[in-house]
Amino acid sequence: MSLKLLFMDELNGFYRSKVMIALWVGLPAMALVLYLLVSDTGGIPISQFTALLVSSIGGVLTSAMIVVTILNERERKVYDLFLVRPIKRRDLLLAKFGAVYLCVVVAALLAILLSALLDAFLNGYDVLATIGALGDSVLIALSMMAISCSAGVLIGVLANSMLVGILLVLYGGNQLSSLVILPILLGTGELWMAVLLAIAISSGLLLGSIVIFERKEL
Amino acid sequence: MVGDSGEMVAVRGLYKRYKDLPVLLNLSFEIPKGGIFGYIGPNGAGKTTTIKIMIGLIHDYQGEVIIEGRSTRKWDAQLCSKIGYLPQNTSMQEWRTVDQALSTFGRLSGMSHTDTDLRIKELLDQLGIIDFRHRKVGKLSGGTLQKVGMAQAMLHRPRLLVLDEPVAGLDPESRVLFKNLFRQLAREGTTVFFSSHILSDIEDIADTIGILGQGRMRYIGSMEALRDQVVRGQVIRLDMVQGLNDTTTLERLPGVSRVNKISDDQYQLVLQPQTDLDEVVDKCIRAMQAEGRRIRGIHQVRPSLEDLYMNYTDTGGMV
Known part of the structure; x- marks a missing residue:
């Protein structure tokens, strides 16, 4: 009950936040501007270019956003008023993770969909075929974002200063999320393995965050 | 339970x-x-x-x-x-x-x-x-x-x-x-x-x-x-001509529970409950005279609520 309520509540807050609005508009706009600025894309369609961009900066944005939110709320003792009510500490973290991840996923998918539409309009590509061809890339991007997001939760719970939190998430979180593509890059793994690896790492990070958060004096 | x-x-x-x-x-x-x-x-x-x-x-x-x-x-x-x-x-x-x-x-x-x-x-x-x-x-x-x-x-x-x-x-x-x-x-x-x-x-x-x-x-x-306690509290302020090197003599006076140094030549004597104020004043004067000390003045002080609070919280104060 409290998890659902908190999730809906966080979602309500995030999707209307300035950061999310900037992301929802900014991500597709950034992809388009970069595409237009890069003189030679080697014939890469806009949608593929966007998928690449999303996978590289989507994770960074997600983790930075979640780490800033958690640290800020911890610092201002926002959680105190929640924790004196009959809710579980873990629900606070899971709700935040779920809401941020969902919002960023929607932003990423919107960016890719928009760029596929542009491809259809400008280059005459078939929208559905383009999206279908991007399926693997999108899955990898979403997997990486899941890891970044859960790393952001862990660092948000662990770090005691905003600067340390941001630095850790930019370096640690980003490096950790790239583990997903290792099996594919090395040619020893397949897509399902990457997705499974992402689920395992994300779950581990979230579990660690919950254990620490349960014991932490806020 | x-x-x-x-x-x-x-x-x-x-x-x-x-x-x-x-x-x-x-x-x-x-x-x-x-x-x-x-x-x-x-x-x-x-x-x-x-x-x-x-x-x-x-x-x-x-x-x-x-x-x-x-x-x-x-x-x-x-x-x-x-x-x-x-x-x-x-x-x-x-x-x-x-x-x-x-x-x-x-x-x-x-x-x-x-x-x-x-x-x-x-x-x-x-x-x-x-x-x-x-x-x-x-x-x-x-x-x-x-x-x-x-x-x-x-x-x-x-x-x-x-x-x-x-x-x-x-x-x-x-x-x-x-x-x-x-x-x-x-x-x-x-x-x-x-x-x-x-x-x-x-x-x-x-x-x-x-x-x-x-x-x-x-x-x-x-x-x-x-x-x-404010009403019952008894405190004496002692003004000396010259400061005391140590307050042991004052602390040993019967009925005195504590001595606080306010300034170089001013001291507060906190009395135990039910102590005869006049008797302590008398003994205080004699003890100081016996040591060759000169007293400028002796005053009775009533502690305020703040003084009591300060005393209880151990951050100073008189009582």
């Missing part, structure tokens, strides 16, 4: 340290049901730590806190529903409106949509901030935010209100509003526990006060009993 008779809260042998810094040292006290309990102590004395243990925000401590017969170690929905909490500085997610914030807290406390809605209106009205209902929390002034904090504490009609320095930072008008509200809640049967580091904040409102000093409860009782 402990804490199941007349008291709302029973705190037993609380011990808490932050790394090497002990904050609470075997703190024990009881809060009777109903009425207003003022918890006073200097900054850093451990008031907020006590409160956070009471409301289940700190788990790592020794001792026991029992609220209406239930240990706060087992923090559950039933216990939560009994307690309302207002932190020292109310902080909420800034993107929320007052209405959204209170609705969330109401729903998380197990209230229905309809009840939450009605209660929010009632409380905002009572606190004089109904016009701010749809204003973003981030746009509110400190005082208004504190009132919103008070509303969230009272939202689910708790039997115990735990308020951490609730009137600090409020303007005089809002202080009066809060104090009247505490009185009204106490009349309706709610137990109000609130902390402050300013004696004047609680002296006109608390039925019982507890003075925290050096991690222990130094005084617990009625305000009247504390005032009575």
Whole structure:
């Protein structure tokens, strides 16, 4: 009950936040501007270019956003008023993770969909075929974002200063999320393995965050 | 069962340290049901730590806190529903409106949509901030935010209100509003526990006060009993022509419990209860003359409430 309520509540807050609005508009706009600025894309369609961009900066944005939110709320003792009510500490973290991840996923998918539409309009590509061809890339991007997001939760719970939190998430979180593509890059793994690896790492990070958060004096 | 008779809260042998810094040292006290309990102590004395243990925000401590017969170690929905909490500085997610914030807290406390809605209106009205209902929390002034904090504490009609320095930072008008509200809640049967580091904040409102000093409860009782000590308290101020190298002679005088040095040539002699003041003055004069010391003057001093408070909190003072 409290998890659902908190999730809906966080979602309500995030999707209307300035950061999310900037992301929802900014991500597709950034992809388009970069595409237009890069003189030679080697014939890469806009949608593929966007998928690449999303996978590289989507994770960074997600983790930075979640780490800033958690640290800020911890610092201002926002959680105190929640924790004196009959809710579980873990629900606070899971709700935040779920809401941020969902919002960023929607932003990423919107960016890719928009760029596929542009491809259809400008280059005459078939929208559905383009999206279908991007399926693997999108899955990898979403997997990486899941890891970044859960790393952001862990660092948000662990770090005691905003600067340390941001630095850790930019370096640690980003490096950790790239583990997903290792099996594919090395040619020893397949897509399902990457997705499974992402689920395992994300779950581990979230579990660690919950254990620490349960014991932490806020 | 402990804490199941007349008291709302029973705190037993609380011990808490932050790394090497002990904050609470075997703190024990009881809060009777109903009425207003003022918890006073200097900054850093451990008031907020006590409160956070009471409301289940700190788990790592020794001792026991029992609220209406239930240990706060087992923090559950039933216990939560009994307690309302207002932190020292109310902080909420800034993107929320007052209405959204209170609705969330109401729903998380197990209230229905309809009840939450009605209660929010009632409380905002009572606190004089109904016009701010749809204003973003981030746009509110400190005082208004504190009132919103008070509303969230009272939202689910708790039997115990735990308020951490609730009137600090409020303007005089809002202080009066809060104090009247505490009185009204106490009349309706709610137990109000609130902390402050300013004696004047609680002296006109608390039925019982507890003075925290050096991690222990130094005084617990009625305000009247504390005032009575002011009347009974006997202190002599001794002005010397020249300062004393040591005060042992004065300390050894029969009936003197303590000697405080005020300045180079001024001393305060705190007398034990029931001591004959004139006899001590007489003996003091003789003792000083025997040592060849010259006295400029001797005066009787009445301790103020602040002096008593300072004495209990061990931060100086005369009594």
